[in-house]
Amino acid sequence: MAADKETATATATATATAGPEEEARPAVFASTVQEILFVAVATMAIAMSSLLTGAITVLTAQVQRDLGMTTAELTWLSGSSSLASWGFARTALQLDILNGVMGLMSAAAVPPAQGILGNLYPKPSRRKNRIFACFSAGNPMGFVFGSILSGVATQLVNWRASFSLLAIIYVVVVAIAMCAVPVGHTVKEPLSVQALRKFDVGGTVLTIAGIGMFSGALSLGSDAPQGWRTPYVLVLLILGALLIVGFVLWERWYAHPLVPMAIWRDRDFSLVIAILLLGFLAFPIMAFWISLCLQELRHYSPLMVAVHMLPMAIGGIVVNIIAGLVMHRVPNTLLMTIGATAYVGSFLLMGLQHLHSSYWAFIFPGLLLAVVGADFEFCVANMYVMGSLPPAQQSIAGGIFQTVTKLCVTIGMGISTAIFDAVEACGTATQGYFRGDPMEPYCAVFLYCAGIAALAIPLCAFLRIGRQGHGGERLDADFRRRQPARRKKV
Template sequence: MTTSQITWITASSVLTSGSFILFFGKVADMFGRRIIFISNIFLFAVFALATGFSRDGITLDVLNGVMGFVCAATKPSRRKNYAFTCFSAGNPLGFMFSYIFSGIATQLFGWWAAFWLLAIIYLVVTIVACFYGPRGRHRETISDALTVGGIGSFSTGLRGWKTPHVLVFIVLGVLIMATFVWWECRFPYPPMPMKIWRDRDFSLLMMILLLGFVAFPPMTFFVALYLQKLSGYSALSTPMHMLPMAVSGIIMNIIAGLVGAPAYTIAFLLVAVQRSGDSYWAFTFPALAIVVIGADSELNVAKMYVLSSLPKSQQPIAGSIFQAITKIFVTVGHGVFTAVFRRVEENPATLGYYAHDSFEPYAATFWCTMVCTFISLLLVPFLTIKMQGHG
C-alpha cells in the first residue's frame, strides 16, 4: 500500500466515528443506551475479525471505516474533574497497550493478528457489558447528518492531489459541509445546534483544540512510519520507542493545565528539525514525551469547561460536538499532511538543509503541523476561562 492508502486505515475509522457520534447519541436516546452500547461492542469484534481476512488495501480501509462507525455508539465539581481525568487517562493507556500487544501479534504472526486480537478483546468486553453495561432512559428525538460525504470527499480530494477529479472531490466536500451547516440552522431538532457556538470561550477552545488535533494524530502516524521505514525498527521495536507518549500522557492527566498549545509547538519543532541519522534520544524521544502534554492538557481543559461553565442544557450537546469535531478533524489532518508528504516526496530538494535527505517528506509534514499549533498558540491569550471545578 502507498503512504496515502495507509493513512486511510486510521482516517476512515475516525471519519465515520466522528461523523456518527451525534447521530448515535440520538438513536441511543430513542432505543436505549444499553442495547446500542452492547450491540456495537459486539459488532466491533465481528468486523475486527473480518478485517484480519483483508487481502487488499481498499477492503482494509473500508472495514476500518465500518469499525469506526460502530465505535460512534459507545459513547461541575472537583470530584467530576477527577472522574474526567481518569476517563482521559484511558487514551494513553489504550495507546500503550494497543501498540505493544499489536506489535507482538504482528511480530509473531502477521499484521492480521492485531485485528484478530482486537476481536477477542471486544468479544470479552461484550460479555462483560451484558452484565454490567449502562442502563438509561428512552427519549424520542430526530437526527440527520451530512458530515461523512462532506469530509470524506474533501479528504479524498487532498489525497489524490494530482488526479483530474481532485477539484471535483474538494468542491463537492465543501458544498456538502456547507449544506450540513445550513440544515442544522433550519432543522427543528438538529444534532448540532448552531447556537452553542455563541459561547465565546467554547468556540475559542474548540479552535485551539482542533488546530492541535488536526496535527497530532498525523504526527504520530508519520513518526511511526519513519521509525520503521528509515530507522529500520521492527513492528515490536516501534511501539517500544513510542512509549514516551503513553507515560507522559498518564502523568499529564494528573497535572493537566493550559499548556497544550506551547507543548504541541515545541514537540513538532523537535521532530521537524531532525534529519536522517540524527539521534532518537535528542529529537524523537523528547518530542513524543512533550506532544502528549499538548493533547491531554487541551482535552482536559475543554472537557472541564463544558461541565463547569456551560448551562446544563448545553452540556450534553457540547460534549458530543467536542467528540465529533475532534475526530473529524483528525481525518482532515491526515488528508492535508498526506498531500504535503506526497508533494515533497515527488519533488525532493537538491540544495539546503534537507538536500538529498530521505527524511525531507516527513520533515515537511512536521513543519506544517507546527504551523497549525503555533496559530492555536496565538489564540490562547483571548481565552477568559478561569479555574474550574471548585465545588
C-alpha cells in the first residue's frame, strides 16, 4: 500500500514537472499554423475511407439501378472500399474492384499518419488528447462531407460526378501535405534489400485473401444458383477460414510480422480491440442499410438521404470534442461501457421501427446513439493502442487498428447481406410484429447489429483502463506503470 502511494506521488510529481514541456508545440513545427495544417492532413488520412463511404452511402440505389447490381454486389461496393475511381466503371465488377483499390490506398495512408502523431506526441497530455480527438473526428467529418458533396453532385449531374469530386479533394490534400508534414522527425531505415525483406508479404497476402474469400462466400451464398450448397461458395468459405488461421500461424512464426502476436498478451489491449471489433461488425453496416432503406422504401433522393443522415455526422464531431475534454478526467473503462451500451440502444431503435414510423422517434435518436458508441470507443481504443507500443512501432499500432476495423466492416457486410437475403426470400410476413411490412429484412439486419454489439457490454466489465492523458494521479499512475511491462513483452 505504501509502495502504491509512493509510486502515485512520484508519478504526480513527474507529471507536474514535465507538464509544460508535454503541452508545448513539438519543435519540428515552425509555427502553430503548420501544426494545425499537419493535424488536418493526418485527420484527412483517416477521413478518406469515411469520405468515400459517405459518398457511396447516398447513391447506392442509383448505382444499383444503373449497373444492374445484385444485393451482394451492392454491399461489396461499400465493403471493398472501407481516392477516387473517377467513376469510369461500366459494370458492377469493375466498380467493386476499383473501390477495393481505393480502400487499399486509403488504408495505406492511416498507419504512417498515426505513427507520426504517436511519435510527435509521445506522452499523455491534454494537447495529445485534443490532437487525437481531432484525428478521430476524421471519421464523422469525412462521412458528412462525403455524403453531402456526393448528394449535391448526384443531384446536379449523376453519381459518377461524385467520384470525380473526391479525386479533386484528394489532390488538394496531397498539395497541403507536401507543405505541412514535418520531415526528419525520426530515424529512418535506408531503402535496401534487407529493409524490403522486413515487409510481411506473406501476412499481407494471407489476410487479404482469407478475409476476401470468407466475406465473399457470406455475400454470395444466398444469391448463388444452389444457395449455400453451391460448390464455389463452400470452397471460398473453407479456403477463407483456412487462410485466416494460416495468417495467425504465420504471424507467430515470421520475424517481422504485420501484426506482432505478442501484443495480444496484454489483457486490456485484447479486450479493447475485441470491443472495438464487435462495434465495427455493426456500426458501418447499420449506416449502409439505413441509407439503402431510405432510398428504396421511402424513395428519398441522394441529397435528402444526406440530410437525414446528417445528425450522425454532426453528433460524431460533438462526441469527439467531448471525448477530448474528458478522457483525462474520467476512467476510460466507463467511456467504453457507455459506448457499447449506446450502440445496443441505437440498433434496437433501428430494428423495431416500421416503414411508416416517425423519423424523429426511431432513426434520429438511433443515429445519435450510434455515434456516441462509435466515437467513444474509437477515441479510447486509439489512445490505448498507441500507448501499447514503443515509438518505433507506432505505425504498426496504426496498422493493427486499421486491420481490425476495416476487415470487420467487410465481414459484417457479408453477414448482413446473408441475413437480408434470407429474410427477403421468405416474402412479406403475414403475421407478427412485421406483418405486411417491407421493413422486415432491413430490421433483421439492425437486430443482428444489436445482438453482436451487445456482446461487448460484458467484456467492458473486465477492462481496467484509467484516465488517459494529463491530469490524472492515481488512475493515470496505474496506466503509466503498466507501460514498461507491456513494451518488454513486445
